[in-house]
Amino acid sequence: MNLDTRHSWTDVRDKIRARILDRTYAPGDKLPRDEDIAREFGCARTTVHRAMQDLSLAGLVERKRKGGTHVRADPVTRATFDIPIxxxxxxxxxxxxxxxxxxxxxxxxxxxxxxxxxxxxxxxxxxxxxxxxxxxxxxxxxxxxxxxxxxxxxxxxxxxxxxxxxxxxxxxxxxxxxxxxxxxxxxxxxxxxxxxxxxxxxxxxxxxxxxxxxxxxxxxxxxxxxxxxxxxx
Amino acid sequence: MNLDTRHSWTDVRDKIRARILDRTYAPGDKLPRDEDIAREFGCARTTVHRAMQDLSLAGLVERKRKGGTHVRADPVTRATFDIPIxxxxxxxxxxxxxxxxxxxxxxxxxxxxxxxxxxxxxxxxxxxxxxxxxxxxxxxxxxxxxxxxxxxxxxxxxxxxxxxxxxxxxxxxxxxxxxxxxxxxxxxxxxxxxxxxxxxxxxxxxxxxxxxxxxxxxxxxxxxxxxxxxxxx
DNA sequence: CAGTGGTCTAGACCACCAC
DNA sequence: TGGTGGTCTAGACCACTGA
CATH class of the missing domain: 3.40.1410.10 (Chorismate lyase-like)
Incomplete structure (x- = not known):
């Protein structure tokens, strides 16, 4: 496949995140369906899914079947701690x-x-x-x-x-x-x-x-x- | 596809985790390649990858390209906290x-x-x-x-x-x-x-x-x- | 009940890095 | 430099749930 048409999920994630930060997608807003985002970026839906998975884990968006993807209205700070022996x-x-x-x-x-x-x-x-x-x-x-x-x-x-x-x-x-x-x-x-x-x-x-x-x-x-x-x- | 041949990544994850817990794979051990595990379970390699991703996030295993997957020798307790407004x-x-x-x-x-x-x-x-x-x-x-x-x-x-x-x-x-x-x-x-x-x-x-x-x-x-x-x- | 995200497959190529 | 995990694709079906 041509390099110009390859897209990494981190690129997609960063672009979506940028839109959330600059309020293109404001808190509470519903994002387009994965498939539409995939079409816009010219990548596979799985790639969008991988990006969304990351944003969801980070607490930036919430995803529900049928309900779609929403920017969290009340963002939480999510912090992970390693507690070694x-x-x-x-x-x-x-x-x-x-x-x-x-x-x-x-x-x-x-x-x-x-x-x-x-x-x-x-x-x-x-x-x-x-x-x-x-x-x-x-x-x-x-x-x-x-x-x-x-x-x-x-x-x-x-x-x-x-x-x-x-x-x-x-x-x-x-x-x-x-x-x-x-x-x-x-x-x-x-x-x-x-x-x-x-x-x-x-x-x-x-x-x-x-x-x-x-x-x-x-x-x-x-x-x-x-x-x-x-x-x- | 026949239901008997469908495998979920959570099943794979649970089976691998069980083997880590019962020391089939002991701390420090190297696990088989994803592809071999996939063949053993009769699922796609991507499914194994998804399972391993979860175990890796949880801190149970460490994965490196070429190096393979290893059970963490010094397990850490990993805890995530939500800090809302x-x-x-x-x-x-x-x-x-x-x-x-x-x-x-x-x-x-x-x-x-x-x-x-x-x-x-x-x-x-x-x-x-x-x-x-x-x-x-x-x-x-x-x-x-x-x-x-x-x-x-x-x-x-x-x-x-x-x-x-x-x-x-x-x-x-x-x-x-x-x-x-x-x-x-x-x-x-x-x-x-x-x-x-x-x-x-x-x-x-x-x-x-x-x-x-x-x-x-x-x-x-x-x-x-x-x-x-x-x-x- | 229908729309959306979640998962699975098979195959391909990539990127890292231990050997 | 070859082996391994990481990623991407295209397509299919599943499962949850809100309209």
Whole structure:
């Protein structure tokens, strides 16, 4: 095929996006059908579809069968965060990683933990507290609950040399994850282990994972003061 | 075509994912070529490609031309957040939205703001502070800087009835955005306007936007204590 | 129920980059 | 430089859903 008649989906995407930015297609407007856009640009409908898929993922347009494609009236900022295992996060900053196991107990799951997993009755879980250090400074204190029923083998893992974080990631892939961020004041264990003044504002990451509908683990990770999370691009 | 021979890319994706989860394909392993997988499943290569695209976006595999497809050795948790305009966020919670303009000044951009935009020399900007309320309770206090040079018309906007947040979103689409999250202790204006005790942990969202390379706005939004952000899905 | 986006196929060529 | 994923086409049918 002649180069002059080849079109890349990124070109189409950029042209459509430009029209949205300069309000040729204003917020709330309905865009032409994919087929019409394809004809205008002289490309295949699949190419337009690929472009629209990207704009849709980015939150710029909304697409519905029969309803057509609309410019989102209330654009949202969509940000994606990569949350690596802590060791890797520390090492990528060029710091030396260390890890300390604080406690390890088998306990009945409290209500709050059951709620996170969405289970109705209490079960025995492995309750692990640990500290991650960067260049020997406290970095993240984690308070983790691990389901025993679905993986009794975790009871045999030596968690003094390897964090539960790491063991789980390499041995227990999940099929569903829920992540949320919040802020809390340092107190008690958090303050103590993070060497943070009582009352300091801590950034908190909560992550719960399942394999199918079976709980795997839920962790509340409190970062030392000054922690900041930045979106990819 | 016979239904028995039709295959959906989600089926292919789920089967591949299952093999990754059960370690048929272990972390670091190289997967077969798309074409071989297509032959195995009896579908077109494009269908496999679509499935792989999804797994790749999810962070489960990495794909490289010539290099092939590999299961990621260090899986990351990837979470996407929608950050709507505050009015919409409040209304979606079923609460009544209100807004108060606190201050509006034209000032030289301080160093910290120049750094956020990545510009070298100070310029005059519009500095706006405002409070968003949900059911008449302080919800988010925002401290915003708006570039005047690229949009002098913002000087004529009445910001007492409509938040800068909203005006910008509906009138100044951006082409690049940077988002970061952190935590800080309430003090001074933040504490006062959010009616939060001095020292409370506040969740902070920083967002900076550009159109091309031209700065548009940067905002530091501090949420009232108890705020929590949860990922889509 | 009909219009629109979503998917699938088969085949071709392209572009990157590991070998 | 050859192998692999990435893209594009043309055409067909499907599936959701709004008019």
């Amino acid at each position: 802590t060791r890797r996060e520390v090492e990528q900053k060029g710091a030396k990683y260390n890890y300390q196991l604080i406690s390890r107990e088998i306990e009945q799951s409290p209500i709050a933990i059951m709620a996170r997993f969405g289970i109705q009755s209490a079960v025995e879980m492995l309750h692990v507290k640990a500290l991650h250090l960067a260049d020997n400074c406290p970095y993240i204190f984690e308070d983790r609950w691990i389901d025993i029923q679905s993986m009794p083998e975790v009871l045999d893992v030596d968690l003094t040399g390897q964090s539960a974080n790491e063991w789980l990631v390499h041995n227990k892939p999940y099929s569903r994850v829920e992540v949320s961020f919040s802020a809390m004041n340092a107190e008690g264990e958090n303050a103590q282990h993070l060497s943070a003044p009582v009352g300091s504002a801590l950034f908190v990451i909560e992550r719960t994972t399942w394999i199918g509908t079976a709980p795997i683990t839920t962790v509340q990770a409190a970062a030392a003061p000054g922690y900041r999370l930045t979106a990819r691009n | 505050t009015r919409r966020e409040v209304e979606q919670k079923g609460a009544k939205y209100n807004y108060q303009l606190i201050s509006r000044e034209i000032e030289q951009s301080p160093i910290a703001i120049m750094a956020r935009f990545g510009i070298q020399s100070a310029v005059e900007m519009l500095h706006v502070k405002a409070l968003h309320l949900a059911d008449n309770c302080p919800y988010i206090f925002e401290d915003r800087w708006i570039d005047i040079q690229s949009m002098p018309e913002v000087l004529d906007v009445d910001l007492t009835g409509q938040s800068a947040n909203e005006w910008l979103v509906h009138n100044k689409p951006y082409s690049r955005v940077e988002v970061s999250f952190s935590a800080m202790n309430a003090e001074g204006e933040n504490a006062q306007h959010l009616s939060a005790p001095v020292g409370s942990a506040l969740f902070v969202i920083e967002r900076t936007t550009w159109i091309g390379t031209a700065p548009i706005t940067t905002v530091q939004a501090a949420a009232a204590p108890g705020y929590r952000l949860t990922a889509r899905n």
